Amino acid sequence: MITEPVSPIATGLPVDSQKTRDEGPEFDFAHPEVAAREAELREAAAGLKAVCEKWSDPPSDKEGWERLRSDLEAVMPGFYARYDGYVTSVLRTGKTVPACTRGCSHCCSHYVESVEPYELLFLHGRLRGGPAYPSRVVAMHRRVALFGSLRRESDGELAEDRALYRYYLRNMPCPMLGADGACGAYASRPMSCRMFFSMSKPDLCKGRAVIDPANRNFLIELPEDIEADLARAGSALSGYGLSESLFAGLVEVNGAFGQFDAGT
Ligand code: SF4
Ligand code: SF4
Numbered sequence: 001m002i003t004e005p006v007s008p009i010a011t012g013l014p015v016d017s018q019k020t021r022d023e024g025p026e027f028d029f030a031h032p033e034v035a036a037r038e039a040e041l042r043e044a045a046a047g048l049k050a051v052c053e054k055w056s057d058p059p060s061d062k063e064g065w066e067r068l069r070s071d072l073e074a075v076m077p078g079f080y081a082r083y084d085g086y087v088t089s090v091l092r093t094g095k096t097v098p099a100c101t102r103g104c105s106h107c108c109s110h111y112v113e114s115v116e117p118y119e120l121l122f123l124h125g126r127l128r129g130g131p132a133y134p135s136r137v138v139a140m141h142r143r144v145a146l147f148g149s150l151r152r153e154s155d156g157e158l159a160e161d162r163a164l165y166r167y168y169l170r171n172m173p174c175p176m177l178g179a180d181g182a183c184g185a186y187a188s189r190p191m192s193c194r195m196f197f198s199m200s201k202p203d204l205c206k207g208r209a210v211i212d213p214a215n216r217n218f219l220i221e222l223p224e225d226i227e228a229d230l231a232r233a234g235s236a237l238s239g240y241g242l243s244e245s246l247f248a249g250l251v252e253v254n255g256a257f258g259q260f261d262a263g264t
Pocket of ligand 1 (some may be wrong): 217
């Protein structure tokens with residue numbers, strides 16, 4: 001249960017610019033309020049895991065697809081509420097307030113990774129059918145293709161990090177980002193977006209400034225047992241074969257199950 005100073009969305013910096021700090025901002029994880037929120041999150045994670053284990057075989061028809069969606073709708077909003085409750089309680093114990101505010105969105109130009117399959121299935125369910133959905137799918141395809149080409153151009157041990165950094169410099173905001181700089185999928189955005197903060201001024205999250213040593217991006221990680229339960233929940237859905245990348249994963253859900261949405 002630590003905070004780690006990281007390059008944005010976990011990776012994305014070239015090797016010679018990796019941060020070398022060993023510790024992130026200090027928070028009091030033993031605070032009673034944090035412990036209470038942690039217990040709530042633990043319970044919610046266990047409930048989510050049970051749903052994922054129930055659906056380890058992907059649905060094969062429209063009815064099954066709708067039941068899966070319904071089960072995820074029953075647990076995911078509560079899970080995210082408890083996730084946010086935990087993160088907020090941790091942040092409140094810090095001496096410094098993060099710089100992040102509504103409308104600040106440089107970090108939404110990253111190629112978001114580490115997204116769990118239950119998050120992709122839930123988010124896709126929330127996005128489908130909306131008027132912006134077709135254009136968002138096209139925009140996600142473009143981003144997947146761009147990242148793929150950048151990944152092929154990069155080689156060596158840190159090829160993935162280099163590709164993520166080069167992608168970020170292209171400044172292609174997430175298709176869910178609204179014109180007002182706020183997330184258009186805020187209530188259903190993945191954990192990767194919910195855990196990422198900065199203690200430095202927002203300008204240091206922008207473009208090449210992100211590798212400035214003064215940049216103070218950090219993640220708030222979860223207690224190990226909760227992380228383990230969430231990993232088991234994700235593993236239960238491994239048969240769906242979904243990418244861990246936000247855009248690639250959503251494109252894959254659309255391709256594999258989109259036919260069940262026809263006519264809805
Ligand atoms: S300060 Fe940085 S991490 Fe925080 S919302 Fe703004 S761009 Fe994102
Ligand atoms: S899902 Fe929302 S918070 Fe996450 S990158 Fe996209 S616009 Fe930003």
